[in-house]
Amino acid sequence: MNMVGIVLVSHSYELVHGLQQMLIQIQRDVPIAIAGGDEDGGLGTSALKIKNAVEEVYSDKGVVILFDLGSAFLNTELALEWIDKDKKVRIANAPLVEGAYGAVVQSGCGGTVEEVLRAAERAKQLNKVPSL
Amino acid sequence: MIQVEHVVKWIQLTHQKIVATKDKLTELDQAIGDGDHGINLARGLDAAIQNLSPDESKEDLGEVFQKIGMALIAKVGGASGALYGSAFVHMAKVCKGKKLISLAELAQVIEAGAMGIKARGRAEVGDKTMLDIWQPLADYLNEHIEKVSWEKVQQFLFEQMEKTKELVAKKGRAAFLESRSIGHLDPGAVSSTYLFIALCETLDRGE
Numbered sequence: 001m002n003m004v005g006i007v008l009v010s011h012s013y014e015l016v017h018g019l020q021q022m023l024i025q026i027q028r029d030v031p032i033a034i035a036g037g038d039e040d041g042g043l044g045t046s047a048l049k050i051k052n053a054v055e056e057v058y059s060d061k062g063v064v065i066l067f068d069l070g071s072a073f074l075n076t077e078l079a080l081e082w083i084d085k086d087k088k089v090r091i092a093n094a095p096l097v098e099g100a101y102g103a104v105v106q107s108g109c110g111g112t113v114e115e116v117l118r119a120a121e122r123a124k125q126l127n128k129v130p131s132l
Numbered sequence: 133m134i135q136v137e138h139v140v141k142w143i144q145l146t147h148q149k150i151v152a153t154k155d156k157l158t159e160l161d162q163a164i165g166d167g168d169h170g171i172n173l174a175r176g177l178d179a180a181i182q183n184l185s186p187d188e189s190k191e192d193l194g195e196v197f198q199k200i201g202m203a204l205i206a207k208v209g210g211a212s213g214a215l216y217g218s219a220f221v222h223m224a225k226v227c228k229g230k231k232l233i234s235l236a237e238l239a240q241v242i243e244a245g246a247m248g249i250k251a252r253g254r255a256e257v258g259d260k261t262m263l264d265i266w267q268p269l270a271d272y273l274n275e276h277i278e279k280v281s282w283e284k285v286q287q288f289l290f291e292q293m294e295k296t297k298e299l300v301a302k303k304g305r306a307a308f309l310e311s312r313s314i315g316h317l318d319p320g321a322v323s324s325t326y327l328f329i330a331l332c333e334t335l336d337r338g339e
Binding site: 038039045048070071075077078 | 215218
């Protein structure tokens with residue numbers, strides 16, 4: 001079964017590599033690619049790495065991208081300009097860790113790209129410290 | 133008239149200036165940014181120059197600007213790479229197929245670059261970004277295109293750069309500092325000033 005691919009974008013390779021390990025443990029069948037660090041392996045984001053990560057996990061089910069901070073968004077938008085406009089690729093307006101968790105669970109249930117996007121963005125409303 | 137060899141000289145001269153002021157740019161960026169602006173920009177401009185082979189005379193301005201833009205996107209990294217890169221890619225679009233452009237067209241090219249920065253960064257003039265150099269310069273050139281004094285343009289650029297000191301940052305890491313960003317020059321505006329000072333010097337000498 002095809003599942004929506006998840007791409008994790010961060011300034012730090014270690015950060016998204018660690019997150020990827022966590023998510024694989026939750027859902028081993030969901031395709032997850034990472035784009036962490038700049039092209040020389042330092043801290044930063046790379047539009048080219050993001051484009052490659054999207055292509056790595058793309059299927060006709062589509063891809064949802066989650067990112068960490070600031071320039072990660074600029075470079076993600078840039079990467080999408082180099083990808084066929086007809087492809088179903090969405091950028092989630094969501095916190096990286098919680099959003100990716102929601103997205104991976106939804107993708108593993110066979111959700112559509114819009115459902116996975118919504119699952120990721122719901123993480124914005126998440127009450128991390130529940131009131132007693 | 134401006135042609136490919138001017139653009140090549142312009143970028144080489146910019147690279148020299150950025151390398152010479154790398155530490156100053158980094159210091160400015162440590163105050164209100166990520167602290168890597170000088171180093172990253174020097175690396176990106178170096179890559180842009182390497183990409184322009186000596187046989188570039190066969191290429192048009194559109195192709196040259198496109199190459200520079202892609203090198204900056206790939207090698208500067210971060211927000212400034214995406215922003216400078218987008219500026220040059222937009223400049224490439226309006227120069228497509230052209231071997232030379234007039235001064236009036238140059239003003240339009242810089243205007244196109246400013247639009248690229250605006251679109252990519254969702255920034256407006258006054259947000260304390262590199263746009264606070266690009267947009268006023270495009271306006272200034274459009275206004276004075278009949279008789280441009282490159283010396284006066286340089287003076288204008290430094291005035292615009294100084295003005296960013298009093299602005300509150302609305303974009304990037306600096307935005308988190310809110311009013312504490314006042315009193316610092318914007319590093320992107322400073323590097324853009326050097327970029328265009330290099331352009332003034334290139335055109336002043338080479339026409």
